[in-house]
Amino acid sequence: MAGSDAIRERESPKRLIAEALRIGFHSLGISEATRSPHADRFLRWIEKKQYASMQWITRNTQRRIDPRKSLPGARSVLTVTLPYSSAVSSTGPSTEPGAKVARYARGRDYHKVMRPMLESLCEFVSEGDRWNTWWSVDTSPLLERDWAELSGIGWIGKNGIVIDHEIGSWFFLGAIVTDRSFVASTPAMDHCGNCTRCIDACPTSAIVSPRTIDAGRCISYWTIEHRGELPKESRLHNWLFGCDICQEVCPWNTREGRKDPQIHxxxxxxxxxxxxxxxxxxxxxxxxEIYAGTPVTRTGYEGLKRNAHKIIEQRIDPGE
Ligand code: B12
Ligand code: SF4
Ligand code: SF4
Known part of the structure; x- marks a missing residue:
C-alpha cells in the first residue's frame, strides 16, 4: 500500500530512535516536512551570489527549501548525526605551523560511511513498500542544517554550523524524508548569546553576518570547492584542505564537561x-595511497598540490 493510503496518525518515534542508535548514529530528531523557515535567507544568499563558483547550488532551489518537492506527500524529516573525531591534527591546532587538513576529512569519506546506514534506516522506516523515503547526506538538494535545527538536534551557530549542546559541532548531518508521520521533536534554541568568537577569529572575514557565510571568502571553499588557480587575494593560513578555525574557537567545542561521543x-x-x-x-x-577513500580526494591531485604551493608562497610573502 502506498504511503498516502496508509494510516495518517503521527507515530511515536521511540522505536525509530532506538533503530537509528542501533545502526550507529549518535542521535535522531524529527521535524515536519514543510518549507524551511530560512528559505528566504537561502534565496537571498543565491541572489547575492555568495556561493562563489558553486553553480550546482543554484539548481533545484525549490527542492532545497522544501522537502515535499523531493518526495511528494512527505510528512516528516528525520535528521541524524554522526560524529567525527575532534582530536587536533598531528600539526596541532590552527595556530601551529604545518599544512592542516580539517578534522572532518581525516577519516573515510562520510558519504560512503553514511550511505549504507541511511539505507538501512530507510528500510526500517518504509516497512517493505508501505511508506516512501528519500535520503540525503550533503550532496542532495536539502538545507540539512535547517531541519537539524527544527528537529531539535542543535541550533545553527553564528559560524553557520549546527551545534549540539552536549557534544559541540564535530558531526555530520544526514536526513531522511518520508511520507510516514512521526511526532515532531522540539526545535532547538539558540545558545550563542552575545558570543562572537567565530566571527572575530575567521581570518578572512567570511562570516559576513551571524549565520551567513560568503563562500568566496572562505578557506574551506577555496581549498575544497574552487577549481583552477586560486584568487591572488586568497589566504589559506596553512589550511591544505578545509578549515576548522570557526569551530576550534567555539566554546561549545572546548568547554569542560563537553561529552566526547563515540566515533564510527x-x-x-x-x-x-x-x-x-x-x-x-x-x-x-x-x-x-595516502588520500584514497577520504574526502580529501574531492579537490583532486592537482588541487591539493595547488593548495600546498599557495601555503608555501604565503610563508615567503605573508602579504598582510
Ligand atoms: C555549500 C556547503 C558548504 C560551502 C558553503 C558554506 C555554507 N555555510 O553554506 C563551503 C564549501 C564553504 C562549506 C564549508 C564547510 N562545511 Co559545508 N556544506 C555545504 C552544503 C552542501 C550546503 C549548505 C548550504 O545550503 N548553504 C547555503 C547558505 C544559504 O547557507 P548559510 O549562509 O549558512 O545560511 C543558512 C543558515 O545559516 C540560516 N541562516 C542564515 N542567516 C540566519 C540568521 C538567523 C537569525 C537564523 C536563525 C538562521 C540563519 O539560513 C540559511 C539557509 O539554511 C551543506 C550540506 C547540505 N546539503 O545542507 C554542507 C554542510 C553545511 N557542511 C558541513 C561542514 C562540516 C562544513 C565545514 C565545517 C567543513 C570544513 N571543516 O572545512 C565548513 C564550514 C564552513 C562554515 N563556517 O559554514 C556540514 C555541517 C555539519 C554541521 N554540524 O552543521 C554540512 C551540513 C554537511 C553534512 N551533511 O554534514 N560548506
Ligand atoms: S571555515 Fe575558516 S574561513 Fe570559513 S568561515 Fe570558518 S573560519 Fe572562516
Ligand atoms: S563561537 Fe560563539 S557565536 Fe560562534 S557559533 Fe560558537 S557560541 Fe556561537
Missing part, C-alpha cells in the same frame, strides 16, 4: 603529510 571506526583519523613541500612532490600513486 571508519571515521578514525589518519595521519597525513604536513610538510607542504612534500605534498608538492607527491606522485599520483603516492597521493592515491
Amino acid at each position: 571506526p571508519e571515521l578514525a583519523p589518519r595521519q597525513f603529510p604536513t610538510d607542504p613541500q612534500e605534498i608538492t612532490h607527491l606522485s599520483h600513486e603516492a597521493w592515491l
Whole structure:
C-alpha cells in the first residue's frame, strides 16, 4: 500500500530512535516536512551570489527549501548525526605551523560511511513498500542544517554550523524524508548569546553576518570547492584542505564537561603529510595511497598540490 493510503496518525518515534542508535548514529530528531523557515535567507544568499563558483547550488532551489518537492506527500524529516573525531591534527591546532587538513576529512569519506546506514534506516522506516523515503547526506538538494535545527538536534551557530549542546559541532548531518508521520521533536534554541568568537577569529572575514557565510571568502571553499588557480587575494593560513578555525574557537567545542561521543571506526583519523613541500612532490600513486577513500580526494591531485604551493608562497610573502 502506498504511503498516502496508509494510516495518517503521527507515530511515536521511540522505536525509530532506538533503530537509528542501533545502526550507529549518535542521535535522531524529527521535524515536519514543510518549507524551511530560512528559505528566504537561502534565496537571498543565491541572489547575492555568495556561493562563489558553486553553480550546482543554484539548481533545484525549490527542492532545497522544501522537502515535499523531493518526495511528494512527505510528512516528516528525520535528521541524524554522526560524529567525527575532534582530536587536533598531528600539526596541532590552527595556530601551529604545518599544512592542516580539517578534522572532518581525516577519516573515510562520510558519504560512503553514511550511505549504507541511511539505507538501512530507510528500510526500517518504509516497512517493505508501505511508506516512501528519500535520503540525503550533503550532496542532495536539502538545507540539512535547517531541519537539524527544527528537529531539535542543535541550533545553527553564528559560524553557520549546527551545534549540539552536549557534544559541540564535530558531526555530520544526514536526513531522511518520508511520507510516514512521526511526532515532531522540539526545535532547538539558540545558545550563542552575545558570543562572537567565530566571527572575530575567521581570518578572512567570511562570516559576513551571524549565520551567513560568503563562500568566496572562505578557506574551506577555496581549498575544497574552487577549481583552477586560486584568487591572488586568497589566504589559506596553512589550511591544505578545509578549515576548522570557526569551530576550534567555539566554546561549545572546548568547554569542560563537553561529552566526547563515540566515533564510527571508519571515521578514525589518519595521519597525513604536513610538510607542504612534500605534498608538492607527491606522485599520483603516492597521493592515491595516502588520500584514497577520504574526502580529501574531492579537490583532486592537482588541487591539493595547488593548495600546498599557495601555503608555501604565503610563508615567503605573508602579504598582510
Ligand atoms: C555549500 C556547503 C558548504 C560551502 C558553503 C558554506 C555554507 N555555510 O553554506 C563551503 C564549501 C564553504 C562549506 C564549508 C564547510 N562545511 Co559545508 N556544506 C555545504 C552544503 C552542501 C550546503 C549548505 C548550504 O545550503 N548553504 C547555503 C547558505 C544559504 O547557507 P548559510 O549562509 O549558512 O545560511 C543558512 C543558515 O545559516 C540560516 N541562516 C542564515 N542567516 C540566519 C540568521 C538567523 C537569525 C537564523 C536563525 C538562521 C540563519 O539560513 C540559511 C539557509 O539554511 C551543506 C550540506 C547540505 N546539503 O545542507 C554542507 C554542510 C553545511 N557542511 C558541513 C561542514 C562540516 C562544513 C565545514 C565545517 C567543513 C570544513 N571543516 O572545512 C565548513 C564550514 C564552513 C562554515 N563556517 O559554514 C556540514 C555541517 C555539519 C554541521 N554540524 O552543521 C554540512 C551540513 C554537511 C553534512 N551533511 O554534514 N560548506
Ligand atoms: S571555515 Fe575558516 S574561513 Fe570559513 S568561515 Fe570558518 S573560519 Fe572562516
Ligand atoms: S563561537 Fe560563539 S557565536 Fe560562534 S557559533 Fe560558537 S557560541 Fe556561537
